[in-house]
Amino acid sequence: MSVARWPSGASDWATIVLGVIVTLLGLPMVIGGIELISLGGSWYYAICGALVVASGVFILLGRSLGAALYLLAWFGTLVWSLWEVGFDGWGLLPRLFGPTILAILVLLTIPVLRRQDRARAMSGRTPATARGAV
Amino acid sequence: MRPSLLIATALAAGLISTAHAQVASKSSSVPGTGAQEGGNQSPGEANRFAGPSPSAPQAPGVNAANLPDDPQMDMSQATPMVPQQSANPAPGDWSAYGHDDDATRYSPLDQITPANVGQLQRAFIYHTGSKPAPGQQNKWAAETTPIKVGDGLYTCSAMNDMMKLDPATGKELWRFNAGVKYHSIPYTAACKSVVYYTSSTVPEGQPCHNRILEATLDERLIEVDADTGKACEAFGFHGQINLMQGMGESVPGFVSETAPPPIVNGVIVTNQEVLDGQRRWAPSGVIRGYDAETGKFDWAWDVNRPDDHNQPGPGEHYSRGTPNSWAAMTGDNALGLVYVPTGNSAADYYSAMRTDKENAVSSAIVAIDVKTGSPRWVFQTVHKDVWDYDMGSQPTKIDFPGPNGSTPALVVPTKRGQTFVLDRATGKPLLPVEERPAPTPGVVPGDVRSPTQPWSTGMPRLGFPPLKESDMWGMSPIDQLFCRIKYRKANYVGEFTPPSIDKPWIEYPGYNGGSDWGSMAYDAKTGILIANWNNTPMYDQLVTRKHADKLGLMPIDDPNFNPSGGGAEGNGAMADTPYGIVVTPFWDQYTGMMCNRPPYGAITAIDMHTRKVLWQTPLGTARANGPWGLPTYLPLNIGTPNNGGPMITAGGLVFVAAATDNMIRAIDMKTGKTVWSDVLPGGGQATPMTYEYKGRQYVAIMAGGHHFMMTPVSDDLVVYALPEGTH
Numbered sequence: 060m061s062v063a064r065w066p067s068g069a070s071d072w073a074t075i076v077l078g079v080i081v082t083l084l085g086l087p088m089v090i091g092g093i094e095l096i097s098l099g100g101s102w103y104y105a106i107c108g109a110l111v112v113a114s115g116v117f118i119l120l121g122r123s124l125g126a127a128l129y130l131l132a133w134f135g136t137l138v139w140s141l142w143e144v145g146f147d148g149w150g151l152l153p154r155l156f157g158p159t160i161l162a163i164l165v166l167l168t169i170p171v172l173r174r175q176d177r178a179r180a181m182s183g184r185t186p187a188t189a190r191g192a193v
Numbered sequence: 194m195r196p197s198l199l200i201a202t203a204l205a206a207g208l209i210s211t212a213h214a215q216v217a218s219k220s221s222s223v224p225g226t227g228a229q230e231g232g233n234q235s236p237g238e239a240n241r242f243a244g245p246s247p248s249a250p251q252a253p254g255v256n257a258a259n260l261p262d263d264p265q266m267d268m269s270q271a272t273p274m275v276p277q278q279s280a281n282p283a284p285g286d287w288s289a290y291g292h293d294d295d296a297t298r299y300s301p302l303d304q305i306t307p308a309n310v311g312q313l314q315r316a317f318i319y320h321t322g323s324k325p326a327p328g329q330q331n332k333w334a335a336e337t338t339p340i341k342v343g344d345g346l347y348t349c350s351a352m353n354d355m356m357k358l359d360p361a362t363g364k365e366l367w368r369f370n371a372g373v374k375y376h377s378i379p380y381t382a383a384c385k386s387v388v389y390y391t392s393s394t395v396p397e398g399q400p401c402h403n404r405i406l407e408a409t410l411d412e413r414l415i416e417v418d419a420d421t422g423k424a425c426e427a428f429g430f431h432g433q434i435n436l437m438q439g440m441g442e443s444v445p446g447f448v449s450e451t452a453p454p455p456i457v458n459g460v461i462v463t464n465q466e467v468l469d470g471q472r473r474w475a476p477s478g479v480i481r482g483y484d485a486e487t488g489k490f491d492w493a494w495d496v497n498r499p500d501d502h503n504q505p506g507p508g509e510h511y512s513r514g515t516p517n518s519w520a521a522m523t524g525d526n527a528l529g530l531v532y533v534p535t536g537n538s539a540a541d542y543y544s545a546m547r548t549d550k551e552n553a554v555s556s557a558i559v560a561i562d563v564k565t566g567s568p569r570w571v572f573q574t575v576h577k578d579v580w581d582y583d584m585g586s587q588p589t590k591i592d593f594p595g596p597n598g599s600t601p602a603l604v605v606p607t608k609r610g611q612t613f614v615l616d617r618a619t620g621k622p623l624l625p626v627e628e629r630p631a632p633t634p635g636v637v638p639g640d641v642r643s644p645t646q647p648w649s650t651g652m653p654r655l656g657f658p659p660l661k662e663s664d665m666w667g668m669s670p671i672d673q674l675f676c677r678i679k680y681r682k683a684n685y686v687g688e689f690t691p692p693s694i695d696k697p698w699i700e701y702p703g704y705n706g707g708s709d710w711g712s713m714a715y716d717a718k719t720g721i722l723i724a725n726w727n728n729t730p731m732y733d734q735l736v737t738r739k740h741a742d743k744l745g746l747m748p749i750d751d752p753n754f755n756p757s758g759g760g761a762e763g764n765g766a767m768a769d770t771p772y773g774i775v776v777t778p779f780w781d782q783y784t785g786m787m788c789n790r791p792p793y794g795a796i797t798a799i800d801m802h803t804r805k806v807l808w809q810t811p812l813g814t815a816r817a818n819g820p821w822g823l824p825t826y827l828p829l830n831i832g833t834p835n836n837g838g839p840m841i842t843a844g845g846l847v848f849v850a851a852a853t854d855n856m857i858r859a860i861d862m863k864t865g866k867t868v869w870s871d872v873l874p875g876g877g878q879a880t881p882m883t884y885e886y887k888g889r890q891y892v893a894i895m896a897g898g899h900h901f902m903m904t905p906v907s908d909d910l911v912v913y914a915l916p917e918g919t920h
Contacts, residue, residue: 098681
């Protein structure tokens with residue numbers, strides 16, 4: 060599998076750390092979100108959590124799809140938040156503040172992920188050499 | 194995102210089903226003995242006295258000063274009361290806890306105004322000397338408002354020492370050492386105020402013509418000479434009376450006095466705080482009258498012995514478990530009444546063992562005739578209360594402005610945030626009160642809830658509509674999710690959600706919600722009422738006796754009692770009933786942040802002519818609060834929980850501390866904007882007061898802090914004034 064690449068440089072490491080964080084933040088949303096659905100509550104957390112976990116996994120795999128999924132989750136969160144509390148500042152704070160900070164970090168990983176996408180595209184043709192080239 | 198939050202919330206998601214038990218697990222090492230066995234007793238007669246017999250002797254230290262019995266008063270000895278300072282205070286004085294007999298918390302002083310308040314500086318700090326010693330569990334919250342009469346600023350320490358201070362310098366002119374011991378502290382070491390009394394028999398110029406009276410944590414009344422601080426020998430036994438007389442079995446700290454007793458037509462009226470949540474047959478909530486001159490016993494109002502106004506004979510005791518009243522009461526010399534804000538019968542969350550007589554007067558205002566000790570009228574604010582909606586506020590007397598002139602009225606704040614306005618003569622509401630349907634019969638077998646509850650629809654509500662899942666809050670979606678799950682896991686059908694055993698229920702506004710002991714302030718000239726209030730739901734659950742034993746919930750008079758296991762505002766044994774009670778704030782227990790969205794506290798100005806809200810603003814910033822109890826230093830006006838009342842000055846300002854940001858602030862009466870603030874050396878959980886001395890206006894606030902609100906404790910009385918020469 061093409062995941063077997065060695066991170067090189069700070070930006071790769073930072074991307075991996077972010078991928079771990081995103082995954083770990085998504086997991087309780089999925090688990091708790093399912094529980095909330097079973098209790099008759101909002102479906103947002105489970106759905107968003109699933110997207111976030113998928114996003115984290117793809118970021119770890121070095122795929123820019125991961126960043127795209129996170130930004131999709133963020134945009135969905137924005138729409139949902141406005142639907143649920145409107146433009147109420149205190150109401151928006153927990154819904155958007157953390158996710159937006161994370162979204163900015165995810166945006167910063169896009170160049171790294173694209174580089175890995177390209178490297179993988181090359182390694183798809185000649186895996187062994189490409190791995191050495193990264 | 195802090196890593197510890199991540200870990201905490203991840204854990205939280207997994208452990209959520211055990212979260213409730215976690216809260217109380219600290220004390221679970223205490224063996225579950227001492228209370229009744231099993232969890233399935235019926236509340237029958239046989240179980241009533243399974244605890245110590247109420248006729249058992251009182252533990253050592255209950256009669257703290259070993260005072261002899263107080264004799265019954267001979268009515269022929271009574272002399273008519275002379276006019277008191279608090280009936281008509283001098284403009285520069287603050288002569289009673291609530292400024293005056295009406296408890297207006299309004300001063301006519303106007304030297305400090307919105308224009309110059311920014312120049313306020315500290316004139317002096319006085320140290321009362323009362324704070325936890327090293328190694329002592331912090332039970333402090335002084336809650337003190339000094340009084341000022343003539344050339345003296347009189348105050349008490351949290352442990353009931355009384356002192357007279359020089360109003361200009363804070364120099365201690367005398368100090369009376371009350372000798373209250375640590376074990377007598379009930380839930381809180383507090384002394385809200387002292388009382389100034391002018392004798393009707395001792396001529397001017399002689400000792401004890403003017404007296405300072407206090408009621409103590411260890412159940413004494415003490416009168417001292419206002420000039421010297423020496424005990425008044427003519428009062429009681431060397432100036433003291435034992436208020437535990439007739440109370441039956443008790444231990445130190447079970448029964449206490451934290452509020453100043455009013456003197457109405459020469460009668461000192463006492464109520465007492467009986468520690469919540471201990472046992473159904475806790476000591477009595479009896480209200481008593483004593484002669485202000487001699488201290489002799491005058492009358493008792495004992496709920497379950499309504500026709501017997503005498504002291505119990507040898508081996509007898511006042512009826513147990515009756516609604517206790519711990520708030521400051523308000524007197525009415527003209528009508529000869531004392532307005533008693535009552536609490537709940539003992540065992541707050543279970544009502545099946547209460548008598549009809551108790552149900553008629555709990556969580557109510559009871560107007561008692563101070564001549565006879567009999568109620569003249571009762572107005573109830575919660576029927577069959579099982580939510581601890583006891584009355585914390587001192588009611589305020591106002592002339593209620595109406596189309597055909599004004600009516601002598603009583604403004605009655607409540608923890609529900611419903612404010613009732615009553616005719617003082619009859620107790621009838623002057624504004625519409627609706628009996629609205631409430632959930633009934635409830636969940637607990639044999640404990641039927643009232644089908645209706647009263648709502649004061651003619652006054653603005655100090656609170657918000659019922660909680661929705663989308664009102665859940667947090668720092669991030671994860672802790673918001675945690676709170677949403679908590680919300681969905683609990684029973685909640687609005688304000689009167691009945692107590693439940695199978696799962697928690699949400700109590701909202703909650704026993705710390707609405708108006709508490711801080712009470713309200715009223716400016717009669719403009720008709721503006723100022724109220725600060727709380728928005729803090731609770732998360733409660735009844736637990737079987739077996740489970741309560743497992744949690745180590747024991748009443749205070751049980752040998753296995755663990756002082757940190759169950760306090761008045763936390764979990765309680767509710768011994769003698771089938772259930773214990775587990776109470777926590779409705780919060781994320783991992784971050785210590787409330788589950789509902791802010792504000793958690795606010796301050797409101799109401800025009801009593803129109804009953805419209807003039808302004809309402811969150812009270813308290815996030816500077817000293819944050820997740821995990823860490824200060825954020827953010828000046829965000831989030832609105833924090835607050836305890837302690839407001840004060841109005843004729844200068845056009847409201848002074849209020851109360852919030853957990855440890856600040857005192859001055860608010861412009863007209864706009865509701867904060868125009869001055871200062872960081873206090875401790876939590877400002879007290880009502881500020883103001884006075885004038887030698888031409889200078891001072892503002893005083895006791896920055897004693899509050900253990901339950903987790904604000905820093907200090908023994909500092911902080912006094913402000915404008916710089917010399919600017920006035």
